[in-house]
Amino acid sequence: MAKPQKKYTGSSVFNTTPDAAxxxxxxxFKKNGIKYIDYKDANFLLKFVNDQGKILPRRxxxxxxxxxxxxxxxxxxxxxIAVLPFTGDMIK
Amino acid sequence: xxxxxxxxxEESVVLNNYESVIIFTxxxxxxxxxxxxxxxxxxxTENGGELIHEENWGLTKLAYPIQKKTTGFYHIYEYxxxxxxVSTFELAFRRDExxxxxxxxxxxxxxxxxxxxxxxxxxxxxxxxTKQQEAKK
Numbered sequence: 576m577a578k579p580q581k582k583y584t585g586s587s588v589f590n591t592t593p594d595a596a597x598x599x600x601x602x603x604f605k606k607n608g609i610k611y612i613d614y615k616d617a618n619f620l621l622k623f624v625n626d627q628g629k630i631l632p633r634r635x636x637x638x639x640x641x642x643x644x645x646x647x648x649x650x651x652x653x654x655x656i657a658v659l660p661f662t663g664d665m666i667k
Numbered sequence: 668x669x670x671x672x673x674x675x676x677e678e679s680v681v682l683n684n685y686e687s688v689i690i691f692t693x694x695x696x697x698x699x700x701x702x703x704x705x706x707x708x709x710x711x712t713e714n715g716g717e718l719i720h721e722e723n724w725g726l727t728k729l730a731y732p733i734q735k736k737t738t739g740f741y742h743i744y745e746y747x748x749x750x751x752x753v754s755t756f757e758l759a760f761r762r763d764e765x766x767x768x769x770x771x772x773x774x775x776x777x778x779x780x781x782x783x784x785x786x787x788x789x790x791x792x793x794x795x796x797t798k799q800q801e802a803k804k
Contacts, residue, residue, distance in 0.1 A: 610777040610780075610781070611775075611777040611778045611780070611781040613778075613781065613785075614772075615688065615743070617730075652770060652772065654730075655768070655770055656688050656690065656741075656768060656770050657690065657729035657730045657731055657733060657739070657768065658730060659730055660730040660731050661731060663730075663731075
């Protein structure tokens with residue numbers, strides 16, 4: 576259940592395609608029991624920003640509020656230590 | 668420093684877990700980097716802290732230029748220290764011209780657990796982790 580998720584990259588994770596739109600969104604952190612989001616892990620954090628490097632809203636990702644807060648904190652920390660860019664085109 | 672009690676009520680200093688990421692300038696030679704890293708290791712232990720783990724990423728590409736440099740040496744200290752220590756530690760960072768950027772964070776119980784698991788290599792099965800390791804080599 577957890578493994579096929581890793582195959583997706585970028586925005587395809589989030590149910591933006593029409594057929595996927597009907598599927599129920601869920602919080603991946605709750606589902607997979609992830610409790611801590613590492614701000615040093617750029618590859619993981621890239622899933623939660625768009626091509627410009629902006630943090631994706633939770634209405635697209637389905638993340639629960641608790642973890643959205645943690646994501647935003649982690650992304651901001653990552654930007655500070657130059658693990659993620661503040662802005663950019665096609666950063667993925 | 669004979670007894671290091673972590674969390675007892677009576678007069679003993681409460682040690683918290685912290686993590687500091689430091690980015691050194693890429694102009695340093697290998698020896699200079701070693702010196703700098705050793706210096707901060709010493710500061711931690713001399714001020715009642717306790718080093719738990721260290722990690723060196725080596726010369727890493729930055730996501731954006733800092734001080735007109737596009738690369739930097741990342742070094743990560745994980746340590747236990749009294750709360751007052753962090754400010755003195757960061758003051759030392761600010762005074763040091765070799766350091767371009769730093770970030771100190773408190774570790775909660777989940778992040779401590781995460782770091783322990785990471786050290787034990789439990790995350791290496793994933794695709795991303797193996798890729799990162801290959802890139803480092």
